[in-house]
Amino acid sequence: MTKAPSHKVRLGLITATIWDNSGFYSVDLSRSYKDSSGDWQNSTSFTHNDLLNVAKCAERAEIWIARQANANK
Known part of the structure; x- marks a missing residue:
């Protein structure tokens, strides 16, 4: 059984x-x-035109993870 992702x-x-x-x-x-x-x-694999959205997705993922860590304290 495959585990579902926590967030996307x-x-x-x-x-x-x-x-x-x-x-x-x-x-x-x-x-x-x-x-x-x-x-x-x-x-x-990403093109040059993808890179800004890659960076923004990574930043938003980091924010979501940080919020989960703070909620679990």
């Missing part, structure tokens, strides 16, 4: 997926795109 942050095609590993959080960053068949896929 999405800006445009960029997603930060936050995982809780027993109080230690990790973040996966990905970019969504449609392949030649029109099916949605994900990649961990």
Whole structure:
């Protein structure tokens, strides 16, 4: 059984997926795109135009994780 992510942050095609590993959080960053068949896929490779949203997603993920840590004190 796969564990669901704790939270997701999405800006445009960029997603930060936050995982809780027993109080230690990790973040996966990905970019969504449609392949030649029109099916949605994900990649961990980013173009120059993606980088601002990558940075903003990472920052928002960090803020969410910090809030969880403060709430659990």
